[in-house]
Amino acid sequence: MKQIARNYVWWENIDRDLEGMARECLPCRELRPAPPAAPLHSWPWPAEPWARLHIDFLCPFNNSYYLIIIDAHSKWIEAEKINTTSANAVCDSLRRHFSRFGLPKRICNGIKHTLVPPYHPSSNGAAENAVRTIKRVLKKAELEKEDINRALSRFLFMYRNTEQSTTGREPAVALLGRRLRGRLDLLRSDTAERVRARQLTEEQRGSAPLRVAQKNEPVLVRNYSKTGSKWDEGVVQARTGPVTYNVATKDGHTHKRHIDQILARKSRHSLSRVMDSSPNKSTSACSRDMSEGGSDHDHDESFDSAEEEASAGPAPAPQPPPPTLLAPTVQRIDKPRREAAIRCCEKLKNRK
Template identity: 40%
Template sequence: MTKMKGLARSYMWWPGMDQDVERTVQACHECQAHQKAPASAPLHPWEWPESPWSRIHVDYAGPFLGEMFLVIVDAHSKWLDVYPTKTCTSLVTIEKLRQSFSNFGIPKMLVSDNGTCFTSAEFEAFMKQNGISHVRSAPFHPSSNGLAERAVQTFKEGMKKMKEGTIQTRLSRFLFSYRITPHATTGLSPAELMMSRRLRSALDLVVPDMKTKVQQKQLKQKENHDTRSKQRGFTSGEDVLIRNYSYGPKWIPEQHGVDEQGEIYEHGARGTTVEVSATVEVSATVEVSATVEVSATVEVSATVEVSATVEVSATVEVSATVEVSATVEVSATVEVSATVEVSATVEVSATVEVSATVEVSILKGHSGDEQLTACSLRALL
């Protein structure tokens, strides 16, 4: 288009010449068919899942090193799993996926390309049987499954750097190194996000172990203490002195010995065992009886007398006398009687058994007097 504009300007010019040239090129079918690919569309990343192994991306790498490799990557933790195979059929793919699911569980979604091993009826039946949503990328647009494509590239580059050992040994070393290395996107290693812990490696030997450090300190303390001490032991029949923590001499001078069980005893007497058994019965009966009588008599008596005399006298000799007399008597008697009886009997019975075993050891000193040296009491309730 730029060359066409320059060629047109070298011969003529008219108003709006550039726009006319552009419209002509855009309307040309041959020009549009042979032009370069258009600019890429804006990036639309996959949504990051909140839990590990909920969405996985799969793809095959190979033929590489004489084999095919099924690459599985977790979208949450970027955990990488690789299974070498000789072929990439649907049955082999299902077998390897079942092996992976036995370790980490069944995911919610699986993303793959449109390979025949992922579009077959057997594979779709396997997805439906396990309740997995199968999403396939756009045809001839591998960036739609970019996580798996990038994992394949990382796998090939890592395997090329492993020069020693068999293919399985090199694969194990690569996977271990990849899983303990912090990922550029998450900032954490895939093992920390997948297993919630860091995998122990040879590099951990550089960091001192707290348990080993404490054990070494304790061993050093024991060595310093044991330089001023020696191992003690007793043999059967050996005479010993016993430390006295009560009143009297610090060490008891009487002869003692060690029996076959390794316990120390005193010569002259062995223990005598006395068993004491007692049964105490407690029985009590409490009777409570109460009678409450309530009696009340209310008498109301009233007498009202009204008496009036009216005399009327006039000159006309009219004389009248009116007498009014009335007596009203009101008498009422109210009797209230109530009887409340309360009776209760409480019986308390208890039996207490006390059993005790008393061991008494009698020693004979040098003077021949008997001396009480040991007494132990054991109570069983």
């Protein structure tokens, strides 16, 4: 639309006017892709074992279900076969584990239950990784005609006695203070510092700045129901975590959503952005936005201000439109003719 318009007419803020018209197009909104993934946000590493548990289901496998539990401190994994995923079955399984290791601080019985956004498995990444690992073990045992329960027990025994790459210690040593076979404990110092360094390395791999939604900000929120549109209009009620929000939609419901499941309604770029402290990341993020076809009007004001604060010198003065983009017949027109030109561009778009 911009290219066609520039071949015939030009007025101040022509890009912004055309973008505003495109944002009001309901079919275009319905087909919008998900926003860029937010930067990795690691769970804080608990200082003591069995303080925070991550749980998930592996299901179905040979018409059976497995409850997977992983301790965030020691990376100790429990995998128990259950017949159903009902609340009673899950509670019975958890009681058996709690009778051996005690009650954790987070997940019933005065325990704080931390929920994650639905349809966003990376928010519970520790449990998802454990589920994937156990599923691979069960499939391998099935292919080798081995007893599944025996194979699972053997794997868990070896895993709990093997040094974990994140913590640098065996899960058995981290949870129980000893190796399962009674050999010398291979305790390592500064485990918390090593875990945080590993987390920072993973977080720094992504170059996208964190997008932030403000309270009472109108947004588009991902709709996962089988009926209705892909994106529903809503209003941010509260920020419940570094990357999670409560969003109220027009139907009166409140949904917990990850920032990856939220789009802004007012601008082309999604929500305001918090620039990374690394100058290289700030530069790469800005360059990527400009390389994707954005004009002087494509940036959010909050993104621009954050970038200016991170830079050492003053912001460069705005440049006029490149002359190579304008045809020789370009002319400045008044408001009535401008509106007629926008309608013409819309017809050309629909015809295309």
